[in-house]
Amino acid sequence: MATKTVARNPRGIRKQIxxxxxxxxxxxxxxxxxxxxxxxxPRDLAFDFLLFCQRNPKPCPLxxxxxxxxxxxxxxxxxADIRTDVPGYRIYRDGVLTAEVDSLVDHWQDDLVSFxxxxxxxxxxxxxxxxxxxxxxxxxxxxxxFITNIPTQPAGVFSGPMVVSMRPIKRAQIVxxxxxxxxxxxxxxxxxxxxxxxAIGIKDIYQPDFGDSVEIKPGEEPVFWACGVTxxxxxxxxxxxxxxxxxxxxxFITDQRDADYAVL
Amino acid sequence: MATKTVARNPRGIRKQIxxxxxxxxxxxxxxxxxxxxxxxxPRDLAFDFLLFCQRNPKPCPLxxxxxxxxxxxxxxxxxADIRTDVPGYRIYRDGVLTAEVDSLVDHWQDDLVSFxxxxxxxxxxxxxxxxxxxxxxxxxxxxxxFITNIPTQPAGVFSGPMVVSMRPIKRAQIVxxxxxxxxxxxxxxxxxxxxxxxAIGIKDIYQPDFGDSVEIKPGEEPVFWACGVTxxxxxxxxxxxxxxxxxxxxxFITDQRDADYAVL
Numbered sequence: 001m002a003t004k005t006v007a008r009n010p011r012g013i014r015k016q017i018x019x020x021x022x023x024x025x026x027x028x029x030x031x032x033x034x035x036x037x038x039x040x041x042p043r044d045l046a047f048d049f050l051l052f053c054q055r056n057p058k059p060c061p062l063x064x065x066x067x068x069x070x071x072x073x074x075x076x077x078x079x080a081d082i083r084t085d086v087p088g089y090r091i092y093r094d095g096v097l098t099a100e101v102d103s104l105v106d107h108w109q110d111d112l113v114s115f116x117x118x119x120x121x122x123x124x125x126x127x128x129x130x131x132x133x134x135x136x137x138x139x140x141x142x143x144x145x146f147i148t149n150i151p152t153q154p155a156g157v158f159s160g161p162m163v164v165s166m167r168p169i170k171r172a173q174i175v176x177x178x179x180x181x182x183x184x185x186x187x188x189x190x191x192x193x194x195x196x197x198x199a200i201g202i203k204d205i206y207q208p209d210f211g212d213s214v215e216i217k218p219g220e221e222p223v224f225w226a227c228g229v230t231x232x233x234x235x236x237x238x239x240x241x242x243x244x245x246x247x248x249x250x251x252f253i254t255d256q257r258d259a260d261y262a263v264l
Numbered sequence: 265m266a267t268k269t270v271a272r273n274p275r276g277i278r279k280q281i282x283x284x285x286x287x288x289x290x291x292x293x294x295x296x297x298x299x300x301x302x303x304x305x306p307r308d309l310a311f312d313f314l315l316f317c318q319r320n321p322k323p324c325p326l327x328x329x330x331x332x333x334x335x336x337x338x339x340x341x342x343x344a345d346i347r348t349d350v351p352g353y354r355i356y357r358d359g360v361l362t363a364e365v366d367s368l369v370d371h372w373q374d375d376l377v378s379f380x381x382x383x384x385x386x387x388x389x390x391x392x393x394x395x396x397x398x399x400x401x402x403x404x405x406x407x408x409x410f411i412t413n414i415p416t417q418p419a420g421v422f423s424g425p426m427v428v429s430m431r432p433i434k435r436a437q438i439v440x441x442x443x444x445x446x447x448x449x450x451x452x453x454x455x456x457x458x459x460x461x462x463a464i465g466i467k468d469i470y471q472p473d474f475g476d477s478v479e480i481k482p483g484e485e486p487v488f489w490a491c492g493v494t495x496x497x498x499x500x501x502x503x504x505x506x507x508x509x510x511x512x513x514x515x516f517i518t519d520q521r522d523a524d525y526a527v528l
Contacts, residue, residue, distance in 0.1 A: 047311040051329055054318065055339065065315055067420065075319065075417065153339065156331065182528060185449075263527055264446060 009033075010077065010253045014085040023087040023102065025249035027121065032258055034187070035251035036063050036076070036116035037228040038086060039235060040104075040244035043068045046113035048156025049235065053115065055153040059162050059230035061118035061186045063254065063261075069110040076254035082114050088247030095239030100247055107244070118187035119228050119251055120165060122258045126180045132173050136214050143167060144208035145227050149201025150192065152234065160234040164192060164224040166205070168216040177223060186261040193224040200224065273297075274341065274517045278349040287351040287366065289513035291385065296522055298451070299515035300327050300340070300380035301492040302350060303499060304368075304508035307332045310377035312420025313499065317379065319417040323426050323494035325382035325450045327518065327525075333374040340518040346378050352511030359503030364511055371508070382451035383492050383515060384429060386522045390444045396437050400478050407431060408472035409491050413465025414456065416498065424498040428456060428488040430469070432480040441487060450525040457488040464488065 006022055007013045010030050016022040026035055041049050046068065053060035064076045071082050083104035091099040091107060101107065120143070124134055136143045143165040150162040169177050174194060182190040197205045205222055206213045210229060216222055232245055246252060270286055271277045274294050280286040290299055305313050310332065317324035328340045335346050347368035355363040355371060365371065384407070388398055400407045407429040414426040433441050438458060446454040461469045469486055470477045474493060480486055496509055510516060 043311075047307075047314065050311065050314050050318065051331075054314065054326055054329060062318055065318060067315075185527065263449065 010255050013253055014077070014080055017087050018081065018084045020102070023250070026087065026251045026253055027249060030253050031125070034063065034076070034254045034256045034258055034261060035119050035121050036254055037119050038082070038244070038246040038252050039115045039117065039231055040112050041115070041235065041240055042109070042242055043111040043113055045157070045240055048158055049115065052152070052155035052158040052234065053117070053231065055155050056230070057185065058189055058192060058226035059152065059228065061188060062115065063118050063186060063256070064116040066114040066116075068113050071108070073114070073116060073252070073254065076116060076256050077252075078255070082252070083108055086246050086252045087250035090245050090247050092236060092240075092243045092245070094241060095236045104244065109242070112244075116252060116254070117228055117231060118261070120188055120225065121251075122187035122261065123181045123184045123189075123225070125258060126184060127177060130176055130180045132169065132177050132180070135168055136212065139214070141214065142211035144205070144212060144214045145210035145229055146197075146202045147209045152230065157238045158234050160237055162192070163210070163227045163229040163233055164200070165211070165227040166208070166214065166222045166224050168214060168220040169223045170220050174221060174223060181225065183262045183264055184258070185263060188226050188228070191223050192226050195221045197222055274519050277517055278341070278344055281351050282345065282348045284366070287514070290351065290515045290517055291513060294517050295389070298327065298340070298518045298520045298522055298525060299383050299385050300518055301383050302346070302508070302510040302516050303379045303381065303495055304376050305379070305499065305504055306373070306506055307375040307377055309421070309504055312422055313379065316416070316419035316422040316498065317381070317495065319419050320494070321449065322453055322456060322490035323416065323492065325452060326379065327382050327450060327520070328380040330378040330380075332377045335372065337378070337380060337516075337518065340380060340520050341516075342519070346516070347372055350510050350516045351514035354509050354511050356500060356504070356507045356509070358505060359500045368508065373506070376508075380516060380518070381492055381495060382525070384452055384489065385515075386451035386525065387445045387448045387489070389522060390448060391441060394440055394444045396433065396441050396444070399432055400476065403478070405478065406475035408469070408476060408478045409474035409493055410461075410466045411473045416494065421502045422498050424501055426456070427474070427491045427493040427497055428464070429475070429491040430472075430478065430486045430488050432478060432484040433487045434484050438485060438487060445489065447526045447528055448522070449527060452490050452492070455487050456490050459485045461486055
């Protein structure tokens with residue numbers, strides 16, 4: 001029953017994932033549909049984490065919070081199952097990665113609350129559509145990500161610096177890049193910084209904290225967006241007894257279209 | 265020490281309120297600064313209510329959620345005290361209004377969580393600035409508010425219909441009204457409906473459920489925005505043991521400017 005053909009629609013792809021027919025990285029899968037970062041925490045941390053996301057919407061844009069114990073993303077993907085429909089999961093105990101698994105069926109608890117957070121794929125599509133090339137995609141590599149000196153707004157037990165992603169943009173296209181990403185606040189929205197990396201605490205633009213080094217060419221400026229790694233990094237620093245996330249690059253594919261989240 | 269002169273800046277007005285020098289309705293006070301609806305609930309209902317607001321951002325646009333037990337709106341009005349800086353409060357027990365008070369100092373509990381929600385004053389200023397007249401203001405009356413058949417997205421114990429406010433707009437100005445209010449998602453944002461009231465379950469446009477009847481003249485259409493009465497109405501239907509709100513028209517005045525919340 002194994003197949004090499006990935007479905008184009010979210011339901012088809014989620015079924016292939018659920019049945020083990022496909023478990024790849026989701027970049028480029030179901031074009032036009034919103035993909036989500038996943039963070040699962042026990043209920044007694046959920047209020048603080050929800051408040052953290054509410055206070056920090058740029059790094060932590062909430063697409064959906066699933067009711068405690070429920071496994072169905074009833075708003076963004078009705079009938080899906082958050083335990084089986086992501087190609088890979090990471091399980092952290094007391095802040096330490098202890099397992100990478102294909103399914104959460106054997107790991108589920110009735111007190112778990114699942115948070116789906118917007119990711120950068122949506123606004124990257126918007127930039128490509130606007131004729132703004134993205135070097136990391138052209139190079140087949142990951143974006144550069146940096147821990148900055150920009151503080152997040154703390155909430156309860158959660159606090160820490162903002163993580164940003166960097167994309168080199170031609171000077172003539174920076175205004176357009178701001179405009180098109182502004183349309184998508186649910187997927188990190190407008191940049192948090194343009195230009196001089198040292199102004200936000202980045203010492204060496206070619207030594208990212210996460211992802212790959214990406215060249216900045218003459219006539220370009222580095223442009224920085226709030227990054228979905230922020231909530232994961234912040235949550236893990238408080239060493240929750242249990243936290244589950246998607247595996248890197250293996251996102252949850254929702255039924256929502258990018259256009260559904262455009263503010264204008 | 266009583267004064268008839270109301271300060272123009274938020275800190276000055278809040279001080280006058282706190283010291284009992286002024287306790288009026290806040291419409292028109294501190295022009296250009298964001299005013300907030302207040303809802304206070306015990307911590308064990310706070311996660312569900314926060315989730316309800318997250319799922320229903322148009323009727324429930326969160327400006328700030330204050331940490332459990334804390335009385336300082338550290339984000340929107342540092343050094344203010346939510347127990348004393350609102351001109352009037354209503355206390356509900358088991359869903360029933362039991363008292364209207366000037367101060368919460370004697371009613372405070374360490375488990376209370378305060379929610380500050382955007383109100384329509386900000387987008388009304390934007391419409392006035394754009395040359396769109398507002399009849400209820402011209403008449404010195406309140407907007408008409410209606411319980412609709414538009415369901416909110418339930419969260420935990422909270423569910424119920426959306427309440428909307430209605431403003432008659434000249435047909436030639438409706439597009440502009442959509443545009444200028446779209447800029448302010450933190451204060452209800454774009455309309456939820458334009459035209460035929462029966463399409464959203466309103467039987468008689470001149471029999472509002474709350475507020476005053478407002479005339480619709482030839483060449484105008486009724487335009488409907490999500491209303492901040494929604495979260496109060498929804499919260500009270502589940503009869504929380506304690507809920508505290510601002511008294512009608514007596515909002516909390518923040519230090520934030522309307523422009524701080526404009527998305528474009």
